[in-house]
Amino acid sequence: MGPVFDTVLRPAIVAASRSERIENASQRWPVTERVVRRFVPGESLDAAMTAVGDELDDGLAVTVDFLSEDTLDESQAEATVVAYLELLESMSSFRPASFGSLEVSLKLTALGLGLPEHGAKIAAENARRIVEAADSLGILVTVDAENHTTVDQRLTIVRSLRDDFPDTGTVLQACLRRTEDDCAEFASSGARIRLCKGAYAEPAAVAFTERRQVDDNYLRCLRTLMKGPGYPMVATHDPTMIDAATILAGEFGRTPDSWEHQMLYGIRVDEQRRLATTGARVRVYLPYGEQWYGYLVRRLAERPANLVFFLRALRG
Ligand SMILES: Cc1cc2nc3c(=O)[nH]c(=O)nc-3n(C[C@H](O)[C@H](O)[C@H](O)COP(=O)(O)OP(=O)(O)OC[C@H]3O[C@@H](n4cnc5c(N)ncnc54)[C@H](O)[C@@H]3O)c2cc1C
Incomplete structure (x- = not known):
């Protein structure tokens, strides 16, 4: 096939x-x-919290995503902020063994980035409210990557958030031709960077279209992140990339607490547990909410x- x-x-x-x-x-x-x-794991916050508890019990870290994207009205963006504030409150009732086990992932289009007027400003303000709340509760935030047209605005917002909250992470997609340069910039600034292959169909003008090219770029970017002073988050289910990450971490003398593996909820679950038993940090991306359709189709x-x-x- x-x-x-x-x-x-x-x-x-x-x-x-x-x-x-x-x-x-x-x-x-x-x-x-x-x-x-x-x-x-479910549409409700309760279902998500049950899943969070299970992952933490198994020694895994989590990043929870409230499913909503492409918000085209301001009240919907506000509802998403409120949902995240509730989510953070609920997550704070867990007392995980290590700092950093709890994280939320958010999409700027869900916070208003695509609004016809002042979208970037509104999304930036909304993201800041969530990051401030998360910071006060000791919960990390990573800003997800969406399609290539949103990368510049997202990275501008993340740079500004990092001025006040340096732990704010974001995502770089190996399928995009620009990503090697973005990795160099963010790695040298010590950022938490999730490296993934990219889940969106992108045009050849900006993206590699062959799997082999994406994989080669993933490995180049991984090397840059592992070599730098930042915190690489290796988001892939691909055994080759997973092995490469372990080898590169060794080559650059990284300790197990200076980088992590990330995988999606329900995918290669045994491998998630196996890696955790080797002493590696493993984080599970756990989406919940009624708007699961776009997420599900990307997985398919x-x-x-x-x-x-x-x-x-x-x-x-
Ligand atoms: C934690 C996390 C966060 C992400 N965040 C984003 C984001 O913000 N923006 C974005 O665009 N994308 C995101 N993605 C999705 C990512 O870009 C890829 O689309 C997705 O991870 C599939 O690529 P892959 O690296 O896992 O390997 P693929 O190239 O899809 O697969 C390579 C190999 O991995 C193994 N594998 C893959 N899937 C399975 C499976 N279901 N069961 C068994 N083996 C499997 C197989 O051996 C396969 O041949 C994220 C992914 C993860 C894990």
């Missing part, structure tokens, strides 16, 4: 993630519940096996 999946199915699936009609229909399918649960687009799982569930 490899090349056909990459060139034909993947772009079509990602395009479906933007279709409101398909979203509305799929949320009514009886199969939905079963498929969604594989990747999203990433891997033929995820799609097969989905089709099998459809068959019942």
Whole structure:
């Protein structure tokens, strides 16, 4: 399924993630519940907190994402801020063994970045409210990466947040041609940087289109992050990248508390536990909320096996 999946199915699936009609229909399918649960622990805050407790009990760290994206009205952005403040309050009731075990991930488009007027300013202010609250509770924040058109605005906002809250992390995507330079900048400033391959369908003008090119760039970027004074967060399920991270960490004399692995909830769960037993730090990205559709479609687009799982569930 490899090349056909990459060139034909993947772009079509990602395009479906933007279709409101398909979203509305799929949320009514009886199969939905079963498929969604594989990747999203639940729609409610309670369900998310149960999952957080389970991960912490197993010695893993978490980053919790309240699912909402592409907010096009200010009141919806405000509702997302309120949801994050509630989430932070709930998370603070956990007393994890080590500092840094608790983190939230947020998307700037959910905080208003795409609003027609003053979107960047509104998103920056909203993000700052969440980062301030998180900081006061000892919870970390990472600003997720979205499609390439939002990278400049996001990095500008993150630089400004880091002036006051240097632990604020963000994400760099190996599929983008610019990322090697961004890695060099953020690594040298000591930032917490999550390196991932990238989940969005991007044009060839700005992105590598071959898997091999993305993987090569991932390895180059990983080396830059591991070599620098920052805190690399190695977000991948790919065994080659995971092994490379361990080797590079050794080469640059990194201690286990100076970087971490990250994986998505429900994906390679045994590997998450195995890495943690080796003494490595492992963080699970845990999404929750009613707006799971875009997130789910990106997971299906990433891997033929995820799609097969989905089709099998459809068959019942
Ligand atoms: C913690 C975390 C946060 C992320 N945040 C962002 C973000 O902010 N922005 C963004 O654009 N993207 C984000 N992503 C998604 C990321 O960009 C990739 O789309 C996604 O991780 C798939 O790429 P991969 O590196 O895991 O490997 P792939 O290239 O998808 O797969 C490579 C190999 O990994 C193994 N593998 C992958 N998936 C599975 C599976 N389900 N089961 C078993 N083996 C598997 C297989 O051996 C496979 O051949 C994030 C990913 C993680 C883990």
